[in-house]
Amino acid sequence: xxxxxxxxxxxxxxxxAGGGALPAHxxxxxxxxxxxxxxAQIEGFAMDEADRWPVETFALERLAVLFDLLHGxxxxxxxxxxxxxxxxxxxxxxxPRTAQLLPRILPYLAQGDDGLLRAVIALFEDDxxxxxxxxxxxxxxxxxxxxxxxxxxxKADEKDAARAAAIVEGLGAVDVGQGAVVAQGLCLAVETLPxxxxxxxxxxxxxxxxxxxxxxxxxxxxxxxKPRQDRRVDLPAIGPxxxxxxxxxxxxxxxxxxxxxxxxxxxxxVARAEALGVFLWVRxx
Amino acid sequence: xxxxxxxxxxxxxxxxAGGGALPAHxxxxxxxxxxxxxxAQIEGFAMDEADRWPVETFALERLAVLFDLLHGxxxxxxxxxxxxxxxxxxxxxxxPRTAQLLPRILPYLAQGDDGLLRAVIALFEDDxxxxxxxxxxxxxxxxxxxxxxxxxxxKADEKDAARAAAIVEGLGAVDVGQGAVVAQGLCLAVETLPxxxxxxxxxxxxxxxxxxxxxxxxxxxxxxxKPRQDRRVDLPAIGPxxxxxxxxxxxxxxxxxxxxxxxxxxxxxVARAEALGVFLWVRxx
Numbered sequence: 163x164x165x166x167x168x169x170x171x172x173x174x175x176x177x178x179a180g181g182g183a184l185p186a187h188x189x190x191x192x193x194x195x196x197x198x199x200x201x202a203q204i205e206g207f208a209m210d211e212a213d214r215w216p217v218e219t220f221a222l223e224r225l226a227v228l229f230d231l232l233h234g235x236x237x238x239x240x241x242x243x244x245x246x247x248x249x250x251x252x253x254x255x256x257x258p259r260t261a262q263l264l265p266r267i268l269p270y271l272a273q274g275d276d277g278l279l280r281a282v283i284a285l286f287e288d289d290x291x292x293x294x295x296x297x298x299x300x301x302x303x304x305x306x307x308x309x310x311x312x313x314x315x316x317k318a319d320e321k322d323a324a325r326a327a328a329i330v331e332g333l334g335a336v337d338v339g340q341g342a343v344v345a346q347g348l349c350l351a352v353e354t355l356p357x358x359x360x361x362x363x364x365x366x367x368x369x370x371x372x373x374x375x376x377x378x379x380x381x382x383x384x385x386x387x388k389p390r391q392d393r394r395v396d397l398p399a400i401g402p403x404x405x406x407x408x409x410x411x412x413x414x415x416x417x418x419x420x421x422x423x424x425x426x427x428x429x430x431x432v433a434r435a436e437a438l439g440v441f442l443w444v445r446x447x
Numbered sequence: 448x449x450x451x452x453x454x455x456x457x458x459x460x461x462x463x464a465g466g467g468a469l470p471a472h473x474x475x476x477x478x479x480x481x482x483x484x485x486x487a488q489i490e491g492f493a494m495d496e497a498d499r500w501p502v503e504t505f506a507l508e509r510l511a512v513l514f515d516l517l518h519g520x521x522x523x524x525x526x527x528x529x530x531x532x533x534x535x536x537x538x539x540x541x542x543p544r545t546a547q548l549l550p551r552i553l554p555y556l557a558q559g560d561d562g563l564l565r566a567v568i569a570l571f572e573d574d575x576x577x578x579x580x581x582x583x584x585x586x587x588x589x590x591x592x593x594x595x596x597x598x599x600x601x602k603a604d605e606k607d608a609a610r611a612a613a614i615v616e617g618l619g620a621v622d623v624g625q626g627a628v629v630a631q632g633l634c635l636a637v638e639t640l641p642x643x644x645x646x647x648x649x650x651x652x653x654x655x656x657x658x659x660x661x662x663x664x665x666x667x668x669x670x671x672x673k674p675r676q677d678r679r680v681d682l683p684a685i686g687p688x689x690x691x692x693x694x695x696x697x698x699x700x701x702x703x704x705x706x707x708x709x710x711x712x713x714x715x716x717v718a719r720a721e722a723l724g725v726f727l728w729v730r731x732x
Binding site for chain 2: 247250328329331332333335336338339348349350351352354355356360363364368369372374375
């Protein structure tokens with residue numbers, strides 16, 4: 163019998179990677195923790211630092227082939243990470259077995275994210291994989307409750323955070339967004355498909371004159387998962403660029419729902435917040 | 448006894464004017480319908496075409512004085528119209544009787560619009576005035592259900608309109624916004640304090656690449672009152688500029704909740720829509 167290689171050890175974790183920074187964060191975390199893993203990059207998307215690890219690429223039209231490959235490599239659990247702008251499917255590339263799977267996700271393609279992600283998770287689970295969240299392989303990404311910066315929220319900021327939290331909670335009922343900006347009790351922006359940075363750029367450009375008291379509370383951006391979303395996928399994340407965008411939007415601080423929002427590059431993120439005088443508050447819901 | 452002048456005829460309507468185009472529309476409509484009226488402009492705001500009629504200006508800090516003036520002029524009903532960005536109050540200018548009234552609205556200043564407007568309406572009603580909506584004096588502002596343009600919505604546009612209507616309905620629960628943009632089932636933007644034009648500019652700038660199928664449905668902007676708002680005040684309105692903003696945002700059309708959204712300059716609004724190939728649909732909820 164051949165020696166057991168790391169690739170075939172039962173218990174390998176597959177990182178199913180979309181685009182952006184998160185997949186590399188998780189790969190580094192698993193590397194550091196000694197967790198055996200492989201990376202499967204979804205074709206058409208590009209994770210950062212892809213050249214640091216061996217990466218398999220697969221087409222969504224051939225999902226059943228990926229399942230076979232993962233089983234063959236001893237994968238027992240998967241983590242889905244990274245951004246996936248709704249992909250288009252090329253009908254001619256769909257293999258027969260994947261053709262059996264796709265009808266289960268097609269009805270969700272034109273709806274909100276939640277249904278689609280739930281359906282994708284179910285496909286993996288039905289094929290025998292455990293689906294875990296990013297925090298299962300990189301718990302440090304979810305900071306404990308508390309204020310992470312020297313600057314702390316004021317009483318007015320606390321009220322704005324509570325109002326923003328209620329708004330994001332309400333938006334969840336219609337499967338829209340994972341964030342909102344509130345200043346002096348007024349909703350300046352709601353996060354939609356273009357994302358957090360676009361929302362903050364909107365506040366910088368269009369909402370500067372909307373605060374009733376120009377010398378009053380500058381407002382907060384609140385980030386949370388959608389209340390009904392599956393927290394194993396698509397948890398919101400912030401990083402140093404979010405701090406800078408919040409600062410450009412003239413906001414006093416960033417508020418994260420405790421346990422529900424990942425902080426990437428935490429040392430650098432906190433350092434940027436301190437440098438710009440923006441507070442970063444992990445708030446218990 | 449002096450002859451009864453038009454100013455003292457019981458049954459005069461007072462137009463309480465904020466800023467913008469709506470007050471002048473209502474004044475013209477009342478003029479055309481032969482309804483006796485006077486205009487009370489809220490200090491700090493400027494209605495369009497203010498020089499066409501005699502206009503009284505009053506400070507919010509002296510609301511009780513306005514009430515006396517209105518009673519003295521035979522006013523029995525009032526209509527509130529025009530934009531009011533949250534005004535600041537100068538405590539030193541508040542007269543003693545208004546000081547008795549203001550505590551009833553102060554708790555609402557830092558909350559959503561609905562509570563504040565309800566409280567203001569209650570102040571007028573408690574002083575003996577009937578408060579009516581703009582449509583009571585200018586019914587033509589609310590078009591009947593139907594498609595007002597030669598261009599009509601497609602099946603995909605109808606689905607986008609239904610999803611947008613559900614989103615605006617859901618936002619009402621948290622007292623945010625009177626509009627949303629949906630394309631191919633996806634929410635591209637939600638209206639917040641900066642208003643419809645700012646939302647459409649956001650879509651033009653930030654959401655152009657968010658439609659999964661570049662050749663698919665271009666999406667719609669949906670406008671409706673907040674589901675729980677008092678329809679006598681702050682009904683949403685569109686006009687020719689809205690058509691142009693929707694066109695710049697790459698949208699197929701504009702959908703209005705029937706009976707809930709005013710169309711200003713209807714001939715010109717419809718003409719702009721026809722010229723730009725944007726449909727205008729008054730949709731039954």
